[in-house]
Structures are given as C-alpha cells and as structure tokens.
Amino acid sequence: MNALLNKTECEENALAKEFVQFAIDCGVLRFGEFKTKAGRLSPYFFNAGLFDDGARLGRLAQFYARAILASGIEFDMIFGPAYKGIPLGSAVAVALAAAGHNKPFAYNRKEAKDHGEGGSLVGAPLKGRVLIVDDVMSAGTAVRESIALIRSAGATPHAVAIALDRQEKATENGQDAPWSAVQYVREKLGLKVCAIASLAQLLQYLEQDPQSLPYFKAVAAYRERYGAA
Template identity: 45%
Template sequence: MLSAAKKEFIEFMMSADVLRFGEFKTKSGRLSPYFVNTGNYRTGKQIDTLGKFYAQCIKETCGENFTAMFGPAYKGIPLATAAAGALAREYGINKPYFFNRKEAKDHGEGGSLVGYQPQDGDKIIIIEDVITAGTAVRETVPVLMNAAKVTVNDMFISVNRCEVGQNAGKTAVMEVKEEFGIDVHAIVTVKDIREYLAGEGNYSEMLQKMDAYMEQYCVL
C-alpha cells in the first residue's frame, strides 16, 4: 500500500518536471520509460519542500546519530544543503554539511572539499539524487576516505530504481552495500512509482512499458 507521504513525494516530483515519462537514455545506457532529473528543481519553494522530504527520511533512519552530511558534486550539493537546513528547522538537528569540487582549488584556502572538514572517527551520511549503476558512489567514497578516517554507513536518495548493477541478479544498491557497507535509503522506489501510476488509472500504456523495463533490468 502506497503511503500518503510517498504519494505526495511522487506528485511533487511530477509537478516539478523532475519525474518524467517517455523514453530516456540513462547513464548506464539503458532506454528507460521514466527518468528522474533533480536538476529540474529550480525554485526556492521546491528546494525547501525537497529538503523536508530528505530530512524526514534522515530523521526516521538515523535520528541524530551522524556527524555530517556530504553532497557529491554537482547535484548532491543543493540536496545536502536543503536537507541540512530542513533538519535544523523541522527537528532541531543542527549538523554540518560539506561537498566536493570537481576541480581542486589551488588558491585561497585550497583543497577539494567545501564546508565542513571531515575528522578521523566521523560518521558521514551521503545525500544523492538517484542510483542507477552505482558509478557515482564508487567515485564519492574514495573522496571521503582520502579526507579522513571516516565511516559511511548510510546514503539517502530520492528514488531507488532497483536496477541491476555490474553483476547479474544484484541491484546497484545491493552492490553498494556489499562493496562499501553502505545502506541506501530511498524516499520512494520504482515499485512505488509503478503502484502510483496503477492507482491513477490513466497510465495503461506507460504501465506496460514500465513492466517490460522492470522485468528486463530490475531486481524486485
């Protein structure tokens, strides 16, 4: 049963043109009938609302049991910023956040990390948009591990596409857990999106495409 919060989040993504239906080529080269582009959030109200959804997921999962939140460049930067603000405002959880530069800065304070500077023993959570093949995570974890002796146990994303990663029979989320010990928590999954479409009643053609795609690429 689709919860009211999940339904609200799916409708929010659709209203912002972030969740789109059609034919899209993903980073992994697959032709998907749906696409999630968090780059389409573009107003103060949208990023404020998005931050609340992430903050709620973080609060329910971790509470205050983490040191700082990291947003990988580039899309993770506004996500971590919005989540940090919402956690402080909605729940009184005031945690630092930081992000990386794609290019290390060679003047001023220098370095590749902006904001909080990780310390040995820190518990870091990662804030991202989606995971399709897990490529971004494999790029992100070394950045954190090179900065300090930190632990990364949790990662938060908007949508879990539940798709096969590099190994048959395993999703990218499963691989991230096996390789790095990171639990990935999604606000919604592709199953939730499919359930939402089925409940709306006017998406029969899209449901057929979703089912065919999920049967080929998803581990549910």
C-alpha cells in the same frame, strides 16, 4: 511487532506517494521513451535538476529530511558530492536543522583549488559518520568517489540518501550485473541507503491512478526486464 512494521511501511508508502506526485507535478518525473547511461530505453525519466526554484528545492529537502529521520539512520554530518549533491546536501542540512537536527555539512570540488584555503573539500571538516546525499544511483560511481574522499579525510562513510531508488540492474563492462547500484552499495560497500521512493512504490502509484495505466504497463514491463529487488 507486525502492527508496528505495517504502520512504518504505510508511512513510507504515503511519503513515497506524496513525493511521486510532487515530482510529476514539477515535471521532474516524466514518461515516454528515454535512453539511459546504460543504453537502455526507459519508459520514465527522473531529472532532479528540474527542482529548479527555491520553493521546489525547499520542499524536496523536506522530503529528504522526513525520509532520513524515518529511516532511523544515525550520522554525524552531511556530504554533498559535486555537482548535484552540493545544492541537495546543503538544502537537506537546512531542512534537518529546521526539524531540530542541526548537522555539519561539506562538499567537494571536481578540481582541487591551489589558492586561498586550497584543497578539494569545502565546508565543515569531514569527521565521524558521514551521510552522503545525492539524487539517484545508476552505477554507484559518485558514491565510490565520495567514499574515497571521506576515508582519505579520516572520516567514516556511513550512509547514502537518495531521492529515487530505480531498483534497476547496474552494468559492468557493458553487461547487466545481477545487482542494482543500491544493492551494491549496501551489500558490497557496507553503507546504509535511504530513498524517498523506490520503483516499486512508483509502480504502486501508477497502478492506483486510472489515467496512468499506460505508463504503469510500460514501467512494469521495464522492471520485469531490468529490475533488481
């Protein structure tokens, strides 16, 4: 049993390392000083919007598909919340289909359409266990909105797939919360969460790369101050 767990962990770490290198090469993962939505000064910044051509988006979707399949999470369809979740969710649906797991896909509009087919939902009807696909979770707001939409359609919000788990304390009313957004979604909302890579795995990558040692120290200090398991 331990050997199996160790093998799975090694595979997850290898996938995460490959993904972190890809994100750095694409300029999606950067190091310096960046202000977060919570007003913190972060030594790193992850901007999935910079996976901005067909090749990058296609490879990103393959990372998602590999992580989702490796997680063992079972689901019936994919939902991409507006706006970033729309291209992410659709690309992931294509990648999963190419891997032999064809699933229906839907997304929402920010504003309901009052002509044509009407409504705020587009794509396959929401039903069964729904996997929400997004880039990162900072406060879990987009996930909560997605959950409400999915439940109102009579389906079950079941899991969330993200690119990077920042493992960082969320904020409530301007104060640090004792949990991260991912922990909140797992423990308070009861959804499974799958991430291609975590902050802990990013730190492993930086620590093993001699050229990244200054970044490692800054990111490690940030995690020491704001980190959540």
